Amino acid sequence: MSRAGDLGLLDVRVARKRLVNASGQTVEILSDFAFRLEAGRIGALIGPSGCGKSSLLRILAGLDRQFEGRVMRPPGLLSMAFQEPRLLPWRTVEENIRLAAPQIGEGELKALMNALGIAAHRTHFPGELSLGLARRVALARAYAVKPALLLLDEPFVSLDAPLALALQNHLAALVADRAVTAVLVTHDVGEAIRLADRIFVLSPRPARVIGEIEVDVPRAAMSAAEALSLAARVEAMRIPA
Amino acid sequence: MAARLLSLVALIALWGAAAHFSDPRHLPGPVAVFAAMRRAAASGELFTAMAVTMARVAAAFALAMALGSALGYLMGRRALVDRLADPWIVVLLNLPALVIIVLLYIWVGLNEAAAIAAVALNKLPNATVTIREGVRTLDPGLDEMARAFAFSPLKRLRHVVLPQLAPYFAAATRSGLSLVWKIVLVVELLGRPNGVGFEINMAFQLFDVALLLAYALPFTAAMLMIEAFVVQPFERHVSRWRPRPA
Numbered sequence: 001m002s003r004a005g006d007l008g009l010l011d012v013r014v015a016r017k018r019l020v021n022a023s024g025q026t027v028e029i030l031s032d033f034a035f036r037l038e039a040g041r042i043g044a045l046i047g048p049s050g051c052g053k054s055s056l057l058r059i060l061a062g063l064d065r066q067f068e069g070r071v072m073r074p075p076g077l078l079s080m081a082f083q084e085p086r087l088l089p090w091r092t093v094e095e096n097i098r099l100a101a102p103q104i105g106e107g108e109l110k111a112l113m114n115a116l117g118i119a120a121h122r123t124h125f126p127g128e129l130s131l132g133l134a135r136r137v138a139l140a141r142a143y144a145v146k147p148a149l150l151l152l153d154e155p156f157v158s159l160d161a162p163l164a165l166a167l168q169n170h171l172a173a174l175v176a177d178r179a180v181t182a183v184l185v186t187h188d189v190g191e192a193i194r195l196a197d198r199i200f201v202l203s204p205r206p207a208r209v210i211g212e213i214e215v216d217v218p219r220a221a222m223s224a225a226e227a228l229s230l231a232a233r234v235e236a237m238r239i240p241a
Numbered sequence: 242m243a244a245r246l247l248s249l250v251a252l253i254a255l256w257g258a259a260a261h262f263s264d265p266r267h268l269p270g271p272v273a274v275f276a277a278m279r280r281a282a283a284s285g286e287l288f289t290a291m292a293v294t295m296a297r298v299a300a301a302f303a304l305a306m307a308l309g310s311a312l313g314y315l316m317g318r319r320a321l322v323d324r325l326a327d328p329w330i331v332v333l334l335n336l337p338a339l340v341i342i343v344l345l346y347i348w349v350g351l352n353e354a355a356a357i358a359a360v361a362l363n364k365l366p367n368a369t370v371t372i373r374e375g376v377r378t379l380d381p382g383l384d385e386m387a388r389a390f391a392f393s394p395l396k397r398l399r400h401v402v403l404p405q406l407a408p409y410f411a412a413a414t415r416s417g418l419s420l421v422w423k424i425v426l427v428v429e430l431l432g433r434p435n436g437v438g439f440e441i442n443m444a445f446q447l448f449d450v451a452l453l454l455a456y457a458l459p460f461t462a463a464m465l466m467i468e469a470f471v472v473q474p475f476e477r478h479v480s481r482w483r484p485r486p487a
Contacts, residue, residue, distance in 0.1 A: 061385075061388075063388055063389060077391070078389065078391070080389040080390075082385075086382050086386040088383065088401065089482055089483075090482040091404075091482075099390075099392070099400055100390040127482060127483065128484060141390075
């Protein structure tokens with residue numbers, strides 16, 4: 001079927017994705033949108049807001065099949081952290097995680113909850129959590145699945161900076177020791193540089209990839225100057241919406 | 242609780258006072274009705290009649306809820322099913338209960354199947370419409386979540402869909418139980434040889450109001466018990482996750 005080297009590859013070619021909006025007009029959201037990501041790498045999609053990033057993630061997740069083109073996913077499980085937490089309000093934090101990841105062991109669950117700082121809320125219902133906590137539970141749920149492909153839709157917005165940083169480091173560690181392929185949608189260049197191996201810069205709607213930047217410096221070793229120069233390269237490619 | 246009890250005692254006192262000033266054949270007092278109740282209970286007839294009627298209520302209710310909710314679910318999810326079934330539901334909703342009962346007795350015969358089917362058909366459109374409303378409010382975001390995490394159909398039903406429909410099931414149950422037991426009495430009165438409805442018909446033939454009330458009141462009380470000890474606890478259980486003011 002696929003060559004051994006392709007195993008775990010995420011290969012996306014969306015020729016066209018159209019939507020009919022509320023006023024009955026057909027709008028093109030994605031056009032000739034193509035990118036590839038090898039197994040175990042994090043790709044960040046950066047683009048102006050409303051350019052169709054969330055629509056693309058829904059296509060990657062297989063939630064939307066109404067498009068022209070094809071998506072090749074790495075074999076194995078998929079998990080996703082949506083822009084909103086999307087937890088089941090009538091199930092506890094623990095049940096929400098276990099429903100998505102039935103195979104998770106007690107030790108693993110504990111370690112994950114400790115790492116994300118939600119251990120104290122294990123038996124709480126989502127309605128009792130702040131938005132920041134609920135987002136962390138949603139991330140824990142996405143990580144707990146041990147996916148081959150992890151999709152993250154602006155997972156760190158509305159979290160305070162130190163917490164966002166801690167969660168980003170946790171994500172980086174997770175991807176490093178599990179060879180997960182991850183796609184991160186964000187509008188924060190700094191976040192993309194800290195996390196991604198490759199950054200894809202998107203055009204305004206209809207979105208397509210207008211630039212690719214390989215982040216080849218190891219994350220932990222990146223100096224502030226290198227980060228700044230990367231940020232400048234990303235900004236240079238961006239087209240204002 | 243105390244206020245409810247007080248209100249109930251006031252009702253009985255009012256009844257006693259009204260009975261005191263009227264013809265005991267038209268309105269017997271609480272004491273006379275209680276005596277009639279004791280006689281019916283001692284002969285065992287009261288409990289037999291209540292058990293038979295309760296069994297019919299349970300069968301018709303279960304049938305109507307099961308079929309009605311399944312249809313309501315499909316109508317809420319599939320626009321085509323909704324367009325096809327909606328006129329039927331509107332017809333059924335507006336057909337008088339009595340017409341359905343008489344037609345089924347004529348078509349199917351004076352038997353148990355016709356009786357239960359007639360009651361179920363009266364309740365079914367009501368359950369369908371309520372559950373359909375519930376299905377229309379299902380959160381598409383949670384649906385996507387369940388699909389992204391590859392929940393099995395059973396898991397999706399149990400953990401995603403049914404908890405969202407629980408308030409609608411409670412509403413359909415509450416309005417359904419009261420509707421079903423009233424219609425069961427009519428069905429029994431028209432074509433069954435036993436049950437509370439049959440006994441009430443007998444009391445009517447004899448013009449025995451005390452006997453009539455002796456059958457009607459315990460049954461009403463039993464239905465109130467079901468509401469208080471089954472339906473309400475169920476509602477509390479399924480809404481336990483909602484944050485409550487302390």
